[in-house]
Amino acid sequence: xxxxxxxxxxxxxxxxxxxxxxxxxxxxxxxxxxxxxxxxxxxxxxxxxxxxxxxxxxxxxxxxxxxxxxxxxxxxxxxxxxxxxxxxxxxxxxxxxxxxxxxxxxxxxxxxxxxxxxxxxxxxxxxxxxxxxxxxxxxxxxxxxxxxxxxxxxxxxxxxxxxxxxxxxxxxxxxxxxxxxxxxxxxxxxxxxxxxxxxxxxxxxxxxxxxxxxxxxxxxxxxxxxxxxxxxxxxxxxxxxxxxxxxxxxxxxxxxxxxxxxxxxxxxxxxxxxxxxxxxxxxxxxxxxxxxxxxxxxxxxxxxxxxxxxxxxxxxxxxxxxxxxxxxxxxxx
Amino acid sequence: xxxxxxxxxxxxxxxxxxxxxxxxxxxxxxxxxxxxxxxxxxxxxxxxxxxxxxxxxxxxxxxxxxxxxxxxxxxxxxxxxxxxxxxxxxxxxxxxxxxxxxxxxxxxxxxxxxxxxxxxxxxxxxxxxxxxxxxxxxxxxxxxxxxxxxxxxxxxxxxxxxxxxxxxxxxxxxxxxxxxxxxxxxxxxxxxxxxxxxxxxxxxxxxxxxxxxxxxxxxxxxxxxxxxxxxxxxx
Amino acid sequence: xxxxxxxxxxxxxxxxxxxxxxxxxxxxxxxxxxxxxxxxxxxxxxxxxxxxxxxxxxxxxxxxxxxxxxxxxxxxxxxxxxxxxxxxxxxxxxxxxxxxxxxxxxxxxxxxxxxxxxxxxxxxxxxxxxxxxxxxxxxxxxxxxxxxxxxxxxxxxxxxxxxxxxxxxxxxxxxxxxxxxxxxxxxxxxxxxxxxxxxxxxxxxxxxxxxxxxxxxxxxxxxxxxxxxxxxxxxxxxxxxxxxxxxxxxxxxxxxxxxxxx
Numbered sequence: 001x002x003x004x005x006x007x008x009x010x011x012x013x014x015x016x017x018x019x020x021x022x023x024x025x026x027x028x029x030x031x032x033x034x035x036x037x038x039x040x041x042x043x044x045x046x047x048x049x050x051x052x053x054x055x056x057x058x059x060x061x062x063x064x065x066x067x068x069x070x071x072x073x074x075x076x077x078x079x080x081x082x083x084x085x086x087x088x089x090x091x092x093x094x095x096x097x098x099x100x101x102x103x104x105x106x107x108x109x110x111x112x113x114x115x116x117x118x119x120x121x122x123x124x125x126x127x128x129x130x131x132x133x134x135x136x137x138x139x140x141x142x143x144x145x146x147x148x149x150x151x152x153x154x155x156x157x158x159x160x161x162x163x164x165x166x167x168x169x170x171x172x173x174x175x176x177x178x179x180x181x182x183x184x185x186x187x188x189x190x191x192x193x194x195x196x197x198x199x200x201x202x203x204x205x206x207x208x209x210x211x212x213x214x215x216x217x218x219x220x221x222x223x224x225x226x227x228x229x230x231x232x233x234x235x236x237x238x239x240x241x242x243x244x245x246x247x248x249x250x251x252x253x254x255x256x257x258x259x260x261x262x263x264x265x266x267x268x269x270x271x272x273x274x275x276x277x278x279x280x281x282x283x284x285x286x287x288x289x290x291x292x293x294x295x296x297x298x299x300x301x302x303x304x305x306x307x308x309x310x311x312x313x314x315x316x317x318x319x320x321x322x323x324x325x326x327x328x329x330x331x332x333x
Numbered sequence: 334x335x336x337x338x339x340x341x342x343x344x345x346x347x348x349x350x351x352x353x354x355x356x357x358x359x360x361x362x363x364x365x366x367x368x369x370x371x372x373x374x375x376x377x378x379x380x381x382x383x384x385x386x387x388x389x390x391x392x393x394x395x396x397x398x399x400x401x402x403x404x405x406x407x408x409x410x411x412x413x414x415x416x417x418x419x420x421x422x423x424x425x426x427x428x429x430x431x432x433x434x435x436x437x438x439x440x441x442x443x444x445x446x447x448x449x450x451x452x453x454x455x456x457x458x459x460x461x462x463x464x465x466x467x468x469x470x471x472x473x474x475x476x477x478x479x480x481x482x483x484x485x486x487x488x489x490x491x492x493x494x495x496x497x498x499x500x501x502x503x504x505x506x507x508x509x510x511x512x513x514x515x516x517x518x519x520x521x522x523x524x525x526x527x528x529x530x531x532x533x534x535x536x537x538x539x540x541x542x543x544x545x546x547x548x549x550x551x552x553x554x555x556x557x558x559x560x561x562x563x564x565x566x567x568x
Numbered sequence: 569x570x571x572x573x574x575x576x577x578x579x580x581x582x583x584x585x586x587x588x589x590x591x592x593x594x595x596x597x598x599x600x601x602x603x604x605x606x607x608x609x610x611x612x613x614x615x616x617x618x619x620x621x622x623x624x625x626x627x628x629x630x631x632x633x634x635x636x637x638x639x640x641x642x643x644x645x646x647x648x649x650x651x652x653x654x655x656x657x658x659x660x661x662x663x664x665x666x667x668x669x670x671x672x673x674x675x676x677x678x679x680x681x682x683x684x685x686x687x688x689x690x691x692x693x694x695x696x697x698x699x700x701x702x703x704x705x706x707x708x709x710x711x712x713x714x715x716x717x718x719x720x721x722x723x724x725x726x727x728x729x730x731x732x733x734x735x736x737x738x739x740x741x742x743x744x745x746x747x748x749x750x751x752x753x754x755x756x757x758x759x760x761x762x763x764x765x766x767x768x769x770x771x772x773x774x775x776x777x778x779x780x781x782x783x784x785x786x787x788x789x790x791x792x793x794x795x796x797x798x799x800x801x802x803x804x805x806x807x808x809x810x811x812x813x814x815x816x817x818x819x820x821x822x823x824x825x826x827x828x829x830x
Contacts, residue, residue: 213676213736213739216667218664219686228676417789417825418815418826422815555815
C-alpha cells in the first residue's frame with residue numbers, strides 16, 4: 001500500500017478513509033513504541049547511576065564500619081586519649097568541636113541572616129553595591145578552605161590577636177596565637193555563604209501577600225520583616241544553620257592554623273584556649289601516628305563518629321524542615 | 334443624554350443578541366397585526382362588510398397569542414441575561430408596549446362588534462369624519478411603531494403631539510351625533526354605536542400616544558409619562 | 569439610600585477627595601488623571617475590564633503602590649482634608665486610617681487571635697484586655713465572632729476560604745480605619761460565601777467608607793451605592809449605581825455593562 005501511495009503522490013488520488021485511518025494507526029503505534037523505549041532507557045540509566053552512587057557509599061561505609069565499630073563505645077566517647085593516642089577515647093576532641101561550633105554559630109548566623117535580610121528586603125536589586133555584595137558572597141563560597149585557614153591565621157591571629165594583646169595585655173601572648181575564638185570566627189566566615197544563601201531562599205519563598213497584608217495594616221518594613229517574614233522563613237534559616245554546623249564540624253583546613261591542637265591536657269576553658277577536634281584528630285592520626293596498627297582502630301572509630309554526627313545533623317535538618325513546613329502555609333525549607 | 338439604541342455594536346454573547354432580535358421581530362409582527370385590525374375594522378364599517386368584521390375578530394386571537402409569547406420571551410431574557418441600561422429599558426418598554434398593543438387589538442374587536450350591529454340597519458349618515466379620524470389614528474399608530482423600531486425620539490414626540498387632533502375629531506363627531514339623537518329617537522341606536530366607535534378610536538389614539546412616550550423613555554432614559562399630573566398639588 | 573437596617577443613611581458627604589491622580593510605572597502611565605469624590609459611609613464600586621487600572625487606582629489610595637519599584641504617583645488625595653501624599657507624610661500612618669482587604673485571603677500563619685491582634689500590637693497596644701476587647705469587636709463586625717469565639721488560639725489556616733476572608737476583614741477592622749479598600753474580596757469564593765461577604769459589606773458601610781474593586785458587574789449593582797467605570801486607564805464615568813446601570817451617560821460604559829465589548 002505504501003508503494004502505491006508513494007507513486008500516487010505524483011498524481012493525487014483520493015485515499016479511502018479506511019486506508020487513511022490504518023496508516024494513522026500504524027504511525028501512532030510507532031510513536032508509542034518509540035516513547036516507551038525512550039522512557040525505559042531513561043529509567044534504566046538513572047537507576048544505574050543511583051546504584052553506582054549507592055555502591056560507592058556502601059563501600060566506604062562498610063570499610064569504616066568493619067574497622068571502627070569494635071572501638072566505638074560509651075567509654076570511647078567520654079574518655080580522654082591515653083598512651084600516645086593508642087588507647088582511650090576522644091572526649092576532649094568532641095568537647096572542643098562542640099565549643100567551636102557553638103561559637104561559630106553565634107558569630108556567623110546572625111551576620112549571615114542579617115546580610116540576607118538586607119539583600120532581599122532592603123537593597124535595591126539593581127544597585128551596583130547590591131551586585132557587588134552578591135558577587136562577593138558567591139566568590140566566598142568558592143574559596144578553598146585552606147585559604148580560609150591562612151586568612152584566619154593572618155587576620156585573626158596575627159593581626160587582631162596581636163593587636164588585642166598589645167592593647168589589653170601589654171604584649172603578653174594570649175590572643176596572638178591559635179585560639180578557640182579565632183578558629184570559630186574563621187569557620188563563621190567560611191560558612192557565611194551557606195547561611196546567606198539558605199536564608200535568602202527562605203525569604204524569597206515567603207509569599208508577597210503576607211508582606212502586603214502586614215504593610216496594609218500599618219506596619220513598618222522592619223516590623224513586617226521581624227514579625228511576619230523572618231518567622232515564616234524560620235525553617236529555611238534553621239536548615240541553613242544546621243547545614244553550616246554540619247560543615248563546620250568536619251572542616252580541618254581552616255582550624256589547622258587557627259586553633260586546633262593535637263593533644264591538650266586540659267579541656268578548652270577560655271576563648272583564647274586551643275582545642276582538639278575529631279577531624280583534626282583523624283588527620284594527625286593518619287599521618288603522624290608512631291604506631292599505625294594501634295591507632296588504626298581509634299582512627300576508624302573517630303571517622304565513624306564524625307560520619308554519624310554528619311548524618312545526624314543532616315537528618316535533623318530534614319526533620320526540622322518537614323515539621324515546620326507543616327505548620328506554615330506554603331512553608332519553605 | 335440623547336443616545337439611540339446601541340444597535341451599532343453587537344452583544345458579545347451571540348445567543349443574547351439573537352434573543353433580542355427575535356423579540357424585536359415578534360413586536361413588529363404584533364404591531365403589524367394590530368394595524369391590520371384597525372384598518373380592517375374601519376374598512377368593514379365603511380363598506381358595510383360583515384364578513385371582514387368577522388375576520389378581524391379572528392385576527393385578535395393571534396394578537397393575544399403574540400402577547401403571551403412576547404411576555405414569556407421577555408421573562409426569559411430578564412432571568413437569564415440580567416440586562417442593564419439600554420437593554421433593560423428596551424425590555425421593560427417591550428413589556429408595556431405589548432400591553433398597549435393588546436388593548437388596541439381589543440378596541441379593534443370592539444369596533445368590529447359595533448360594525449356588525451350597525452350593518453343590520455340602514456346607514457345613518459355618510460361617514461366623513463369617522464374615516465378621517467380613523468386615518469389620523471392609524472397614522473399615529475404606524476408612526477409610533479416606526480419610531481419605536483428606529484428609536485427615533487423626534488418621531489415619537491410628533492405622535493404625542495397629534496393626540497390633540499384625535500381628541501378634537503372625537504369632540505366634533507360626538508356633537509354631530511348628539512344632534513342626530515336629539516332630532517329623532519329612532520337614530521339613537523345607530524348614533525350611540527357610532528359614538529362608541531369614535532370613542533374606541535380616541536382610546537386607540539391615547540394608546541398610540543403611550544407608545545410614543547415609551548419610545549422616548551427607552552431612548553432617553555427619561556420617563557415623560559403623566560406630564561403635569563404627578564405633583565401632589567404642593568408646587 | 570437606606571442602610572441595611574432600613575434606616576435612611578445620613579446626608580452623603582465626601583470622605584476622600586481625589587484630584588488628578590495619575591499613577592506611572594516608570595515612563596508608562598497606568599491610570600489617570602482621575603478626579604473623584606468618594607462619599608463617606610457609602611459603598612463605591614470600581615468596575616472595568618482587566619487591565620483598566622481600577623486596582624492600581626485603589627492601591628494608590630493607601631499608598632500600597634509605592635511597594636512596586638519604579639511606581640510614581642502624581643496628583644492629590646485628601647482624606648477629610650488631610651493630604652495622603654506629600655513630603656513628610658508617613659505612608660504607615662496613612663495605612664492605619666485606610667485599610668485594605670485583598671483578593672486572596674492572606675492570613676498570617678498565627679492563631680486567629682494573633683491575626684486580628686497583629687495590627688494592634690504593631691501599633692503599640694499591649695494591654696491584653698484591650699486587645700481582647702477590640703479583637704472581639706472586630707470579629708463581630710466581620711460576622712465571624714460566633715464561629716470562632718471558642719477557638720481563638722487555633723491556627724487561622726484551619727478556617728475555610730470564606731472564613732479566612734472574613735478574618736482578614738476583621739484584621740483590617742481591628743485597627744479601626746476610616747476607609748476600607750477591598751480588592752475583589754469575593755472573587756476567590758463560592759456563591760454562598762460571596763453572599764455573606766456582600767451582606768457584610770452592606771453592614772460595614774454604616775460605619776466605614778468602603779471602596780471595592782470588582783470584575784463582577786452584578787456584584788457592583790447589588791452592593792454599591794456609587795459606581796465608577798474605568799477603561800484603558802481612564803475614569804470614564806462615575807455616578808450613583810442605579811443611574812449608571814439604567815441610563816449611563818457614556819457609550820463606553822453602556823457597551824461594557826451590556827456586554828457589547830468584543
